[in-house]
Amino acid sequence: MRSRGVMELGLSLGDAGTASKPCGFMEKSSKLSSKTNLGFCMGLSIGPNHTPQEDEDEDKEKHSNSDHKSDNTNTTAAATTEANKRKSMTVDTTDSPIQLDLLPNTPVPRNQNHSLAYLVADNGNISRGFDVNRFPAVVVREDQGDQDVAALSSSPPNSATSSFQMDFCMYSSKGRSESHNEADQAERASSRASDEDENGSARKKLRLSKEQSAFLEESFKEHNTLTPKQKLALAKELNLRPRQVEVWFQNRRARTKLKQTEVDCEYLKRCCETLTEENRRLHKELQELRALKTSNPFYMQLPATTLTMCPSCERVATTSTSTAAATATPTATTTTTTNNQNNTADPTSKTTGLSLSSTRPRFYPFSHTQTHPHQHTA
DNA sequence: CGGCCGCGCGGTATTACATCA
DNA sequence: CGTGATGTAATACCGCGCGGC
Structure with missing residues (x-):
């Protein structure tokens, strides 16, 4: 894994990216299957059983042979070659377990027009539909002369999606929108x-x-x-192509990043507003102090330390020696005690790693006195 | 050092689905 | 209630850059 793209803004999205447990998803299969009527309870794999080592070997083989190559191919000729490779690969049954959906409930078949002949439910119903996202049609359909498959198989050899179009199998669509009835889906599938x-x-x-x-x-x-190993395992577990898993993760990362960017933008927007407000307040305070200076020259003869700013809350306060001045100019102190709501939850101080502190005074010769205009709960 | 390969990312096209008039 | 327009999310692909070999 590369670290190049990891949360450039130093933000964390909770769990995402924090765990490092390898192949953690492997532990979830049983959990998921039990809590969600996951359909693929049984696989009739024509190929041999896979050990992890075999997975690795398979992975290597696929990478040397694989559909992935086409993604980095720059030339049309190469793409065509790869597409042809992929097309031929769909005949390979090694990775193409025939799935038996054993869900008791009969979900709406997504592509009902695709043959249902191979579907067996545990209640004896012959049902379900094919999911074009899943296993290669050629394996079970082409010899049936299914016209859909024939149509799918007729994808141009240079089509980058040729193999994908032939990928389908039985699946459970229980989780899909219930607003679509069977006829609906069948119709749409037929349309497609x-x-x-x-x-x-x-x-x-x-x-x-x-x-x-x-x-x-x-x-x-x-x-x-x-x-690669995890990708393979996930693909097998979900009966997807490794490429699909890979793409899904890529897109998922992109979504995460986009969402985080939006959050960051919100953060920065609020920070900007806060700083603008603070700037306005400080300008006002400055004007008031200048006015005070002109209207009451004696005020300025007080020691310089009589006006200080609390480093924690950043309010200007008067010390005990400036009580008279504070009393004489209630406006100034009142104004300067305008609360800075972000003191307790500075939006820049958390996960973004951004800090606006450099825009603020960092050090004040401040000491809390009994006349501090407000109380600190800390 | 340059080439190859695998991978991630940004950008974008395409498709599915939801919502609304 | 059905339908088309529109918006949004999901899926897939392409091209590029980077790092390892």
Whole structure:
């Protein structure tokens, strides 16, 4: 992991990025599955079982072969080659467990028009839908002559999303908006499918299920960047492609940063307002003192230390030796005791690491006296 | 030292969904 | 209630820079 982009403003978003427990998300699978009717209870993986070492090897292999390369490809030729690679990879069943959704409740299938023939629920219902975000259609569908799959598979070889368009599988959509009924979703899915029939290059981008998002969120709380191993494990756990997991984390980091920037902007805005107000107050105070000087020359003959400023609350106060002056000029002292609300919660002093203290007097020859115009609770 | 590779980030396009008139 | 316009969030991609090898 790099440290380059880590919270340049020195802010922390709570859990994000604080934990360093490796593969913490691995511990969450059971938890998540139990609390959210996560659908994938069983996987019929055609490939061998994976040990961590195998995952690592697989990771290496994928990186040497992988879809990731295309993201950094600058030439069209290379992109085309990579797209072809990816397309061919979708036939590889190693990473393509057939998922059986065992949810008792029957959620709304998202893409009902995609074949449901392979879906088995524990109550015996044949139901569910395919999630185009999941496993490769070719594995189970192409030999069925499914026209949707045929349409999907007809993506241009140079389409950067060709493999993605073929990624789908059964899934539970229980968490999705309940405002959409089955017919709705089927209709929309059908619409999408027909769009693809017309234009095979249409990008297929469907939202992750709530379960998937929640799981990713939990993982993000554990660590906001992923090692290749973690990425692989997450992808397997959620039945997503590693690239999807990677992209999700990238976007999640971007969202975090954006939100933090907004918070910082608010902070700075308030600081600016506070300082403006303080500046105005000080100007006013200065004018009053000047007026006092001209109207009451004797006042200025008092010792210089009679007007001091409290370093903690930054109010001008009069000492016992200036009682007469204070009494004579109640306006001045009243004005200067205008409370600075930010003393107890200086917005710049917390997580931002920003400090406006340099804009304020740092040292005052101040000593609290009995005539201090206010009380400190500290 | 330069090239390659992997990765993160900023920017942006695209899509899905929500809200409102 | 249905529908189109609009806004927002989510997902995905591209290009670039950086650091390690």
